[in-house]
Amino acid sequence: MTFDPDRASALLFDSYSTLVDVEAAERALAERVDEPEPVSDLWRARSLEYTMVANHVDAYQPFYEMNRDALQYALDATDADISADERDEILAVYHELDVFDDVREGLEALIEAGYDCYVLSNGNPEMLESLVDHADIGDLVADTISADEVETFKPHVDLYRHAAERVGEPVEQLAHVTALWFDVMGAQHAGMQGVWVDRKGDPPETFGPEPDLTIETFHDLVTALEA
Known part of the structure; x- marks a missing residue:
């Protein structure tokens, strides 16, 4: 699919794995368990499965x-x-959680280019408040939008439509930026453009539509919007 900058009047950003690095959780596990990687992988997978x-x-x-x-399941298993x-x-x-190196500069450039930037996340409001504070991006984020507001998680269409109402723009005029493949698909299904942040060079998904845009860093998004 082809990204259309003219259809992006405001930008939504996922939180975990997109703005901040969840791998810090594995380091916390390493202090307490002998083999942290399988616990961390199972924890993350089960967390997303439970929401769906x-x-x-x-x-x-x-x-x-x-x-x-x-996490309790992963520890037990x-x-x-x-x-x-x-x-x-x-x-x-x-x-x-630590913020990715490109996030602050990328958001600054996007705001300078005239885009309002929002966080759209499964995280509940308390989690998002601490995320924004710890990442020191409170001056760059117009607002945070939580799944808790509609008690529905990604990739359900209702959450993306709720986000559009919160932003005050037609859903078709929003672009959602996320490192999660199913989040890209959820946004696209709701009518948004889906931007996939592929920081690790993962292969594209073989299921579902292609992202409208694939980027490695937020700087790539700035470039695409200026095109």
């Missing part, structure tokens, strides 16, 4: 709680012997 299932079985709970339940207090210390890392 919750959309269909009326089992919403705030993302922080979803993440806690997923890998026979990691740690206490509930230690689990909660690992979980708290989500309040202090």
